Amino acid sequence: MQDISLHLLDIIENSVRAGSRNIQIRIIKDTNANFLRIIVSDDGIGMDPMTLERAQDPFFTSKTEREKKVGLGIPLLKQNAELCNGSFKIRSEPGKGTVLTAEFQLDHIDRMPLGDLKETLLSAIVGHPEVNFSIILNSLDKDKEKSFHFETAPIKEELGDIPLTYPDVIKYLEQSINEGIQITNMEDV
Amino acid sequence: MKTLADLKKIREKAQEEMKLRDGKVRIKIVVGMGTSGIAMGARDVMKTFLEEISNRNLTDVLVTQTGEKGLSSMEPVVDVIEEGKPKVTYGNMTPEKARRVVVEHIVNGRVVSDYVVATGD
Structure with missing residues (x-):
């Protein structure tokens, strides 16, 4: 994965495969405390402690497990976070869901860029119309705090049987997400 | 700022159009977005399909x-599913190939055999 936004898409896809109906994506950029934090929480099937441990270990994932569970995505993200003085955590409970947190030192020289966040979010939202997404972007810079909150459930309710890949709807979603990214200065992170 | 009122207009317009063609989805594109697919560029392929649909107004x-x-060895992989026809799977996709699939297959109904890696279920 070349950037954090691609890792994020991979993590979201894990949540979708875990049967989640609601996925919350939170991205916090804090220049004061010098971190970039990504939090993905879902209400999917969750993992027991043993599966959770295996999900983080690249050498424990055999091919048959890989087909039904998670593959190299999580260990790679963990490695990338830890390589730049960050941290990585997953909390999970079977039947309840999973919360994954990856943190990067914002100004670390080895930190991969955030990348094209808009494409990741747009792709996940339209690619999984059955899932409700809640997106929260926060940026803290000196004493300025900016935030953006985007929910897909009311949009789908308003659209009724019109698909999310209807041309004007794609444009609507794209513009909305773009505005949020600009408001919170997440374009070139 | 985009509002739900903008969406209402889109919905009304879309519903008019759907009445004209019985509300049917003619063709479905499914992009494989597993870890290896993403690492090989599946998101850019998805992006291209969305751009083409939006620019060409494919409703x-x-x-x-x-x-x-x-x-995995053929990622990014894309399925094109049309009612009453066998499923077509394209492999090793790129944005350029996705554009050609839109023009030739989605718009003009001709399978792009150069990129096909599997057909049927």
Whole structure:
């Protein structure tokens, strides 16, 4: 994965495969405390402690497990976070869901860029119309705090049987997400 | 700022159009978005399909995502599903190839045999 936004898409896809109906994506950029934090929480099937441990270990994932569970995505993200003085955590409970947190030192020289966040979010939202997404972007810079909150459930309710890949709807979603990214200065992170 | 009122207008317009063609989705595109697919560029392929649908105003096409399907060496992989026809799977996709699939297959109904890696279920 070349950037954090691609890792994020991979993590979201894990949540979708875990049967989640609601996925919350939170991205916090804090220049004061010098971190970039990504939090993905879902209400999917969750993992027991043993599966959770295996999900983080690249050498424990055999091919048959890989087909039904998670593959190299999580260990790679963990490695990338830890390589730049960050941290990585997953909390999970079977039947309840999973919360994954990856943190990067914002100004670390080895930190991969955030990348094209808009494409990741747009792709996940339209690619999984059955899932409700809640997106929260926060940026803290000196004493300025900016935030953006985007929910897909009311949009789908308003659209009724019109698909999310209807041309004007794609444009609507794209513009909305773009505005949020600009408001919170997440374009070139 | 975009509002729900903008969406209402879109919905009304879309419903008019759907009445004209019985509300049917003519063709479905499914992009494989597993870990290896993403690492090989599946998101850019997805982006291209969305751009083309939006620019060409293709109102009867649906795009969704799925996980890995055991075709890792041919990622990014894309299925094109049309009612009453066998499923066509394209492999080693790029944005350029996706554009050609839209023009030749989605718009003009001719399968792009150069990129096909599997057909049927």
